[in-house]
Amino acid sequence: MKFDLSVVLSRGRFTLDVSLAAEARTLAVVGASGAGKSTFLSLLSGALVPDAGSVRLEGETLVDRSLGICLTPQQRGVGLVSQSNDLFPHLSVAQNFDVAERFARAGAPVVPRDALVNALGLRALLPERADRLSGGEARRVQLARSLLNRPRLLLLDEPFAGLDEPLRHEVLGAILELRERTSIPFVLVTHRPAEAIALAEHVIALSGGRVLAAGDPLEVLARPEVLGARHLAGIETLFAARLLPDRTLAWGERGLATDPVSGTQERAWFALGADDVVLTTAGESVTSARHAWPGRVVRVLALGDDRLVEVAVDGVPAPLRSRVSPQAVHELGLQIGTPVTALFKAASLRSLGPRGGVS
Numbered sequence: 516m517k518f519d520l521s522v523v524l525s526r527g528r529f530t531l532d533v534s535l536a537a538e539a540r541t542l543a544v545v546g547a548s549g550a551g552k553s554t555f556l557s558l559l560s561g562a563l564v565p566d567a568g569s570v571r572l573e574g575e576t577l578v579d580r581s582l583g584i585c586l587t588p589q590q591r592g593v594g595l596v597s598q599s600n601d602l603f604p605h606l607s608v609a610q611n612f613d614v615a616e617r618f619a620r621a622g623a624p625v626v627p628r629d630a631l632v633n634a635l636g637l638r639a640l641l642p643e644r645a646d647r648l649s650g651g652e653a654r655r656v657q658l659a660r661s662l663l664n665r666p667r668l669l670l671l672d673e674p675f676a677g678l679d680e681p682l683r684h685e686v687l688g689a690i691l692e693l694r695e696r697t698s699i700p701f702v703l704v705t706h707r708p709a710e711a712i713a714l715a716e717h718v719i720a721l722s723g724g725r726v727l728a729a730g731d732p733l734e735v736l737a738r739p740e741v742l743g744a745r746h747l748a749g750i751e752t753l754f755a756a757r758l759l760p761d762r763t764l765a766w767g768e769r770g771l772a773t774d775p776v777s778g779t780q781e782r783a784w785f786a787l788g789a790d791d792v793v794l795t796t797a798g799e800s801v802t803s804a805r806h807a808w809p810g811r812v813v814r815v816l817a818l819g820d821d822r823l824v825e826v827a828v829d830g831v832p833a834p835l836r837s838r839v840s841p842q843a844v845h846e847l848g849l850q851i852g853t854p855v856t857a858l859f860k861a862a863s864l865r866s867l868g869p870r871g872g873v874s
Contacts, residue, residue: 516668516700518542522558522568522578531555531724541694541701543715543732545708545742550721552704556670559702560595561588572668592620594666598676600653604646608637608656611645615663623665626697631659634692636868651682655689662697671703675710688784688867690714691753708736709749713786733823737816747818751786752836753867758782768830772805772861784867789823791863792837794855796847804858810835812853815844824849826857 521534531551544552557563558570561577569579577586602611612628632638635655640648648656654674661669674690675683687710694701694714705711711718711732718732720741728735735741756764762775764783771785793804810828817823822844825834835857839849849855 516540516542517571517573519571519574520558520569522565522570524554524558524563524565526554529554529724531558533719533721533724533726535719535726535729537717537719537729539700539715539717541703541715541717543703543705543711543718544721545705545711545718545736546721546727547706547742549723551724552706552721553672554724555721556595556672556702556704559668560593560670561586561591592623592665592667594661594664594669596654596657596661596669596671596674598673600645600648600650600657602645602648602653602656602660605644607642607644608648609641611656611660612641612663615660619663620665620667623667624698626662626665628663630696631662631693634696635659635689649682650678651685654678654682654686658686658689658693662693662699666699669699669701671701673704673706675705675707684786684865684867687713687753687786691755691784691867695755707749708732708742708747709751712736713751713753733814733816737818737823739819750789750818750823750836750838752789752792752833753784753786754833755782755784767828767832769806769808769828771864773864786865786867787835787859787863788865789836789838791859792826792835793858794824794826794837794839794843794847794849795858796849796853796855802858803860805861806857806859808835808857810855810857812849812851812855814851815849822849826855828857 517538519536524531531554544555546552558565564585567580570577576584577591640652674686703714715732718735719729720727720735728741754766756766756771759765764771764773808828810826812824813827813834814825815822821838822841824837824839827834
């Protein structure tokens with residue numbers, strides 16, 4: 516989706532003054548508390564109207580104060596998943612979905628309800644009242660309900676807020692599955708750089724209501740002035756493994772050393788931490804790591820006192836990320852094009868989504 520906006524909004528002592536021109540399937544907005552992230556979402560959704568400026572999505576003008584144009588939230592067709600549980604508490608999950616479909620955006624492509632329910636593991640929750648759901652369950656139901664409303668754009672306001680790590684991975688898997696199955700673009704607001712790096716193609720970093728930096732997530736968030744190196748913990752490689760006929764798992768052309776999986780899903784989502792991937796230039800050898808994949812270095816970035824190395828692995832569709840020390844980079848001679856072997860244990864794979872773990 517093409518984002519083209521230049522807005523100014525003043526509220527007391529705070530002023531949001533943002534200009535942005537970008538095209539991305541998933542746009543992330545990061546910054547410290549009070550930077551203006553949620554205000555930015557409110558301007559996109561129509562909950563707030565700028566004092567001056569314009570907002571355009573895919574060339575359509577949502578707001579232009581100089582021309583007197585200001586579409587209502589209903590006219591914009593923008594969905595929102597907020598930090599709080601905004602489901603109808605007295606209704607069942609299925610009834611919440613009924614309401615969403617009843618007021619779905621006219622003329623928009625239909626999102627198949629059954630496929631969505633199965634993909635997010637919600638079948639057993641359909642008869643449950645919304646006020647009896649756990650945090651992770653409620654967030655998954657919110658995601659499904661928003662998509663059944665057929666939005667042109669889905670806004671995710673800190674979707675992992677208040678969730679512990681297992682529930683965070685559950686919701687993360689749901690977002691990845693939705694992005695895989697639909698063409699609906701997302702705008703993700705988060706204070707965790709690792710989430711922006713994992714999910715977005717383009718990021719804007721806000722500070723004091725203004726854009727501090729924008730562009731490629733890794734390159735922007737690796738800059739020390741944006742959020743600081745201490746915020747860059749937990750960077751992961753996220754990927755979908757497909758199930759083979761014997762119910763084992765493969766990523767691209769490479770098998771994963773995991774137990775066979777039961778169930779009917781076509782794929783399983785995983786996270787692999789950058790701290791869990793070890794690099795060697797000595798070639799494959801016998802180790803306790805069940806995965807030793809040859810590849811080549813495609814990027815080296817400074818992350819505070821460490822370095823993040825991306826490795827293109829033969830037969831795998833996306834690069835692996837490894838966090839190493841500057842001394843290791845020097846001793847191994849790591850630079851773009853260096854042949855390496857990436858090693859990681861099967862136990863390092865963390866299963867995402869609501870279904871049982873498979874690592």
